[in-house]
Amino acid sequence: MVRTQKRKLKKGLGVGYCALIYLFLFLPIAVIITNSFNATTSKPYMTWKGFTFDWYIKLFDNSALLDSFGNTILIAVCSTVLATCIGTLAAVGMYRYRFRGKGVIDALLYIPVVIPEIVLGIALLTLFAKTSIPRGILSLVLAHTTFSIPFVVFNIRARLTGYDNSVEEASMDLGAGKVETFFRITVPILAPAIGGGALLAFTLSIDDVIISYFTNGQTKTFPLKVMESIKSGVSPDVNALSTLILAGTTLLVILTQSNLFKRRK
Amino acid sequence: MVMKTKKGAAISIATMVSPVTLWMAFFIAIPLLYVAVMSFCGTDENYNVVFRLTLENYRRLLDPSYLQIYMQSILIAFLTTAFCILLGYPFAFLIARTKSRKKALLYMLVIIPFWTNSLIRIYGWRTFLSASGMLNTLLMKLNLIDTQIDFLYNIGTTVFGMVYCLFPFMILPLYTAIEKLDINLLEASSDLGARGASTFFHIILPLTASGIFSGSIMVFIPALGYFFVADILGGGNSDVIGNLIERQFQSGNNWPLGAALSMILIGITLLLVKLYQKCGGDMESLGV
Numbered sequence: 001m002v003r004t005q006k007r008k009l010k011k012g013l014g015v016g017y018c019a020l021i022y023l024f025l026f027l028p029i030a031v032i033i034t035n036s037f038n039a040t041t042s043k044p045y046m047t048w049k050g051f052t053f054d055w056y057i058k059l060f061d062n063s064a065l066l067d068s069f070g071n072t073i074l075i076a077v078c079s080t081v082l083a084t085c086i087g088t089l090a091a092v093g094m095y096r097y098r099f100r101g102k103g104v105i106d107a108l109l110y111i112p113v114v115i116p117e118i119v120l121g122i123a124l125l126t127l128f129a130k131t132s133i134p135r136g137i138l139s140l141v142l143a144h145t146t147f148s149i150p151f152v153v154f155n156i157r158a159r160l161t162g163y164d165n166s167v168e169e170a171s172m173d174l175g176a177g178k179v180e181t182f183f184r185i186t187v188p189i190l191a192p193a194i195g196g197g198a199l200l201a202f203t204l205s206i207d208d209v210i211i212s213y214f215t216n217g218q219t220k221t222f223p224l225k226v227m228e229s230i231k232s233g234v235s236p237d238v239n240a241l242s243t244l245i246l247a248g249t250t251l252l253v254i255l256t257q258s259n260l261f262k263r264r265k
Numbered sequence: 266m267v268m269k270t271k272k273g274a275a276i277s278i279a280t281m282v283s284p285v286t287l288w289m290a291f292f293i294a295i296p297l298l299y300v301a302v303m304s305f306c307g308t309d310e311n312y313n314v315v316f317r318l319t320l321e322n323y324r325r326l327l328d329p330s331y332l333q334i335y336m337q338s339i340l341i342a343f344l345t346t347a348f349c350i351l352l353g354y355p356f357a358f359l360i361a362r363t364k365s366r367k368k369a370l371l372y373m374l375v376i377i378p379f380w381t382n383s384l385i386r387i388y389g390w391r392t393f394l395s396a397s398g399m400l401n402t403l404l405m406k407l408n409l410i411d412t413q414i415d416f417l418y419n420i421g422t423t424v425f426g427m428v429y430c431l432f433p434f435m436i437l438p439l440y441t442a443i444e445k446l447d448i449n450l451l452e453a454s455s456d457l458g459a460r461g462a463s464t465f466f467h468i469i470l471p472l473t474a475s476g477i478f479s480g481s482i483m484v485f486i487p488a489l490g491y492f493f494v495a496d497i498l499g500g501g502n503s504d505v506i507g508n509l510i511e512r513q514f515q516s517g518n519n520w521p522l523g524a525a526l527s528m529i530l531i532g533i534t535l536l537l538v539k540l541y542q543k544c545g546g547d548m549e550s551l552g553v
Contacts, residue, residue, distance in 0.1 A: 014359050018371075021356045025378045025432070028389030031399065032381065035392065046392050048399075086284045093281025097274060105282065108289035111297070113551055114482065115534050116490030118507045119527045122514050123296035126303060126524070146292040149285065154549065178277060209384050209493060214514060226384045230497060234388050242385050249380045253373075 029246065036239035044233025055236040056244075062237055068225035069241060075137060075221060076205035079144035084198045086145070087152030092186060094153075095160045109150040120147060121214035128215060135217025143215045144205045151204065152197035159193035297531070304525040312518040322525035331509065335529070338505035341420060341495075342488035345427040349435035349484050350477060352428070357439035357476075362446075375436055387426050387497050391417060394498075418500035426498040427488045434487075435480035438550060442476025479550045482541050486534055506530055 036056070040049035059065065094102060112120055124146070128139045167189070171181040187194065209223045216224055226238055304322055309315050325331070360371045378386065393399050394416040404410045416422060446469065454464040492507035506529060513523030542548070 018356060018359055021352065022374060024429070025375065027393065028386040028429075029378055029381055031389040031393050032385060035389075046395055047397050048402075086288055089281045090285035093278060097278045097282075099278050099282070101286075105286055105289065108293050109285075110538075110548055110551070111293050114486060114538055116487055116507065116530050118490040118492065118510055119297075119300075119530050119534075120293075122510060122520075122523060122527055123300045124292065125514065126299050126520065127292070127296040130299065142292065146288070149288065153285070158549070178273075203380065207379070207382055209382070210490070223382050223384055226382060226388070227493065230384070230388055234385065238385065242381055246381050250377065253377075 032239045033243050033246075036236055036243045038236050038239075040236070043235075045235055046233070055240040059237040059240045059244075064220070065222075065225060065237060065241060068220040068222045069245075071137065071140075071219060072206050072222040075140045075144055076202050078141045079148055079205050080198050080201045082141070082145040083148035083152050083201045084194060087149045087197060087201075088156060088187070088190070088194055090149070091153045091156035091160065092182075092190070095157065095163070096165075109153055112147045112150050113154075117147075117208075117210040118214075121211040124211065125214040135215060136219040139215045139217065140212055140219065140221065143211050144208060147208075147211060148201035148204055151200045152194075155197035155200060156190060156193045159190060163189075300524045300527055301531075303521050304528050306521045306524075308519055308521060312520075314520050322522045325522060326525055326529065334504050334509060335506060337420070337503065338489050338507075341424055341427065341503065341505055342485045344424045345431060345488045346435075346481050346485045348424065348428045349432055349480065353432060353435040353439055353480070354477070357436050358443050361440045361443040372440065375433055379433060383430055384493060384497075387430065387494055390426060390429065391497055394422065417498060418502050420499070420503040423495050423499035423503040423505075426494040427491060430491060430494060431484040431487060434483035438479040438483070439473065439476040441550070442473040446472055475546065475550065478541055478544055478546045482537060482546070482551060486530075486537060489530055489533065 034048075035045065037051050037053070038045065038048055039052040039054070040047060090105075094105065121143075124139075124143045127133075128135055133139055133142070168181050168185055171185045172178070176184065207223065208221075209227065212221050212224055213227065220228065222241070226234060229235065229238060303314060305318055305320070307315050307317050307319050307321060360368065360375075363371065365371070391398075395401075396413045396415045396417075400416065401410075401413045405413075450468055450472070451464060454468050455461075459467070489505055490507035490510075492505060492511045495501075495503050495505050495508055506526065510523050510526045510530070513519045513526060517523070
């Protein structure tokens, strides 16, 4: 009797603790969503003045904000495509062959993962300034591709351990060329890992603040637009856009990963 | 024939690996070397970088006001790491060992908040904690306080914000390490008469230490550079090394000094990564 009670208490404490941690993680998001319905019109938009949908309508008149969001998506798409192509080739090539200088490439790949983002940000800034690469969409795409490549490589590499080479050999024995084998055998087998890497690259890109902050020139991405508005108070239309983005991504994941909520036992 | 396969392999290696090599050389190696060189340069009256070998920037790094900020930054990073471990370990343990069918969902719920931009979430905390914010309103309504408390703008709130931003980087490696734990070992330990605490310190903790190590690396190092958290929640009273660098590259406009300050972060990173490898840490587990 005492024992089951004790176990129940333990379980209750565990559930309570997890609930507190989730509260900690989600509370600022609740604040963002709440404030997107805040009727206040005076800076810094922190006190509650009643409920309104106005900000969701006003949002579509704020062209600077919408442009920054457009830039964010454009940069994320371009850098994800680039990083995924370069990263996939690199992961497979480095797994399959031994060659001189492999350790150096590995070391270079670890740098963006461990080094503070600000160091990479200023390093790229000095490079763009020195080489006169125009700072804007182009420099942002180059910078985002740079920090995304390692994550794509490592994601695919994790999947490659235990990868069966014989399928590729069979394909070549049957007369397919190297290029054909790569696209018709290797890539389809690795598709989940490549997809996972690409998703990670995309997420890193749309959320990046620090590296973009140093390499953007005059171009604003959505996070940089937020940063700019923080001094005077983030207006509720920014919250409204954030709420829409969160709703969009959550919906996307529920639709694509529905097995997460059902099949798993 | 041998020649041909060798040549074929060389072509394959070249096509697959040269894009990444060139890219990483141009966008990682060269810029970082350039920063290292720049840290020994000076500026002219128009704030342009001038190439002349000088140790002036490194001398300025020893300025007492800077030394104080390094200490403060290291303290903030240390506290952030400690809180992430203390809060994160039991949590990661509970979700990794749950028998509930919702395990994957519980895991996803740790990631979902990070789809909303980190700046705006930190700003959400500022809104919540500010003098006229929701927490004060709530506490007043409950009659727990009668005057507004300003929770913001001190080292405590900066650490709080850092913990918030970096929490998943601790949870994910911990979760992976704890999930790998063999349940039989725990049962064997208790069958042999070990108490809960003893099992924890002699079996569970050593076996999951790798997760704590990689989590600590992924939390401590970024915490030295997250200048925007110190800006938004610390209000300039709890700067980290990142703030010093940011200022030199933006308003201060002294890039060589900023480069020298960055060398401190590079140095600390190298040192910690070496230490991590010495402790048997695996670089691969730092990947995500």
